[in-house]
Amino acid sequence: VTAILSEADIGAWDEAVDVLIAGGGCAGACAALGAAAEGAEVMLLERGMEIGGTSALSGGVIYCGGGTAVQRACGFEDSVDAMRGYLIASTGCGPDVAKVDRYCEDSVGHFNWLVGLGVPFKDSYWPYNYEPTTDDCLYYSGSEFSPPYCDLARPAPRGHTVQAWGSCKGGGKLMSVLAPHVARAAKLVTEARIRALIRASDGRIVGATFLRDDKTYAVRARAGLVVATGGFVMNREMIGRYAPQALPLKMLGNPYDDGSGILLGAAAGAATINMGAVMYPCPILSPSGLIRGILMNAKGQRFVDESSNHKRIGESSVLAQGGKIYLLVDSQIYEDPAMGLPIVASGETARELEDELGWTPGSIGATLDLYNRYAREGRDPLFGKGREHLVPLDHPPYAVFDCSVEATGVYLTMTLGGLMTRVTGEVMTPEGEVLPGLYAAGRATSCLSAQSCGSSGLQVGEGTFFGRLAGQAAARAGAA
Numbered sequence: 458v459t460a461i462l463s464e465a466d467i468g469a470w471d472e473a474v475d476v477l478i479a480g481g482g483c484a485g486a487c488a489a490l491g492a493a494a495e496g497a498e499v500m501l502l503e504r505g506m507e508i509g510g511t512s513a514l515s516g517g518v519i520y521c522g523g524g525t526a527v528q529r530a531c532g533f534e535d536s537v538d539a540m541r542g543y544l545i546a547s548t549g550c551g552p553d554v555a556k557v558d559r560y561c562e563d564s565v566g567h568f569n570w571l572v573g574l575g576v577p578f579k580d581s582y583w584p585y586n587y588e589p590t591t592d593d594c595l596y597y598s599g600s601e602f603s604p605p606y607c608d609l610a611r612p613a614p615r616g617h618t619v620q621a622w623g624s625c626k627g628g629g630k631l632m633s634v635l636a637p638h639v640a641r642a643a644k645l646v647t648e649a650r651i652r653a654l655i656r657a658s659d660g661r662i663v664g665a666t667f668l669r670d671d672k673t674y675a676v677r678a679r680a681g682l683v684v685a686t687g688g689f690v691m692n693r694e695m696i697g698r699y700a701p702q703a704l705p706l707k708m709l710g711n712p713y714d715d716g717s718g719i720l721l722g723a724a725a726g727a728a729t730i731n732m733g734a735v736m737y738p739c740p741i742l743s744p745s746g747l748i749r750g751i752l753m754n755a756k757g758q759r760f761v762d763e764s765s766n767h768k769r770i771g772e773s774s775v776l777a778q779g780g781k782i783y784l785l786v787d788s789q790i791y792e793d794p795a796m797g798l799p800i801v802a803s804g805e806t807a808r809e810l811e812d813e814l815g816w817t818p819g820s821i822g823a824t825l826d827l828y829n830r831y832a833r834e835g836r837d838p839l840f841g842k843g844r845e846h847l848v849p850l851d852h853p854p855y856a857v858f859d860c861s862v863e864a865t866g867v868y869l870t871m872t873l874g875g876l877m878t879r880v881t882g883e884v885m886t887p888e889g890e891v892l893p894g895l896y897a898a899g900r901a902t903s904c905l906s907a908q909s910c911g912s913s914g915l916q917v918g919e920g921t922f923f924g925r926l927a928g929q930a931a932a933r934a935g936a937a
């Protein structure tokens with residue numbers, strides 16, 4: 458898969474197009490539309506039997522803001538600055554400022570573009586911090602209300618869910634709407650697996666070979682080649698090398714998320730970045746009444762705002778607490794967790810819980826006392842938990858659920874690192890030069906989401922947005 462061939466070794470081209478796209482998920486589909494809109498002749502190679510990829514398995518949540526029609530219809534004010542402030546603060550220690558800026562400035566336009574293609578969004582608000590299980594649209598899909606973000610940027614709901622009834626159905630709908638557009642915009646070749654990039658003597662990427670029905674074909678890409686083959690969560694060897702902390706977690710993606718495009722780009726001399734960054738979704742606080750409980754580490758201390766997004770909770774758990782965390786509830790807020798978490802202690806007092814768990818006497822007691830003292834005032838000075846989730850836990854008996862990675866099996870993961878690109882999708886070398894002829898978008902790249910506590914909807918958001926830009930840029934390079 459890591460092959461790079463030289464143009465001189467290609468006897469004859471089987472086909473020639475302006476823009477060649479590898480991968481038909483949301484990024485590849487939008488790259489095809491972007492390139493075709495510039496008048497380019499486009500071919501899209503898809504390894505599966507149809508386009509869709511992980512995008513079609515997704516919830517179809519798209520992070521848009523700055524005043525979309527749905528935000529306005531639901532009565533929420535938002536601005537480019539607020540969206541930008543939140544994304545700069547929440548997308549990792551080295552946010553790609555140029556990409557964040559462009560994404561926020563054009564977010565309303567991008568949303569309108571999707572609507573123009575026929576992607577449906579309902580004018581409705583979903584008042585929970587997890588993805589709609591109905592056909593509703595707009596929700597707080599990140600941790601906008603949690604410190605430090607709420608102090609840095611005015612919160613607004615920006616998760617726009619493609620309208621489709623049920624849980625995690627929006628991605629399938631999105632891709633089914635995009636598919637006929639792609640079929641008109643590009644020559645689509647399915648069950649076609651890109652195997653090697655072809656480099657000219659001047660270093661430019663000028664095409665690729667692909668395997669179909671045991672036969673290898675060579676396609677010339679006159680203007681550019683866009684890698685949109687998705688992430689690498691299914692490649693255990695790569696996960697072990699770059700993100701070993703994710704090895705015990707459940708892989709979330711499609712079987713072809715094996716990093717092939719990232720490896721091909723790297724073989725051609727591309728830089729990769731944020732390869733250790735992965736998502737840690739862990740929907741443990743469900744039903745949402747459990748958010749009123751206290752999450753503790755194995756020392757009986759709080760470590761996170763329980764009302765923040767479950768990806769942020771998962772990240773704090775895996776990276777800072779060794780994946781060992783616990784939920785304390787009292788009889789007033791007790792509900793059976795949807796994820797079937799095991800109870801590891803119960804008792805009338807904190808001391809009984811500490812004894813049962815073998816924890817330091819006074820540890821849970823101190824946490825509970827401090828939490829209750831401020832919860833009575835409707836405040837959480839330590840972690841800033843939302844007021845509506847704050848009740849004193851003073852109705853014994855108490856129970857402690859084990860929410861650890863090992864005990865639950867509900868921690869999921871997908872990769873966020875990949876090829877280093879410019880805003881235009883041009884792939885960069887480690888020296889910061891453009892690798893001529895090569896473009897990339899979507900999960901094959903590192904883009905806006907460089908850490909888990911970013912928001913749901915950024916991945917399909919950036920895939921569709923920067924995919925389109927990459928297709929446009931490749932086509933324009935050919936026309937220049």
Ligand SMILES: Cc1cc2nc3c(=O)[nH]c(=O)nc-3n(C[C@H](O)[C@H](O)[C@H](O)COP(=O)(O)OP(=O)(O)OC[C@H]3O[C@@H](n4cnc5c(N)ncnc54)[C@H](O)[C@@H]3O)c2cc1C
Nearest residue numbers: 480482484504510511512516518651687899900914916917
């Ligand atoms: C259950 C689930 C729910 C999710 N929900 C959301 C959500 O609501 N919002 C959000 O923003 N993100 C969500 N995500 C993440 C999001 O779906 C992905 O990050 C995003 O769709 C990636 O888009 P992509 O176009 O880069 O890759 P993909 O959609 O995976 O597309 C890549 C395509 O490339 C093809 N391919 C791979 N290798 C080759 C090759 N060598 N040659 C040719 N073709 C190849 C694949 O078959 C695939 O079709 C979710 C993920 C999962 C698994």
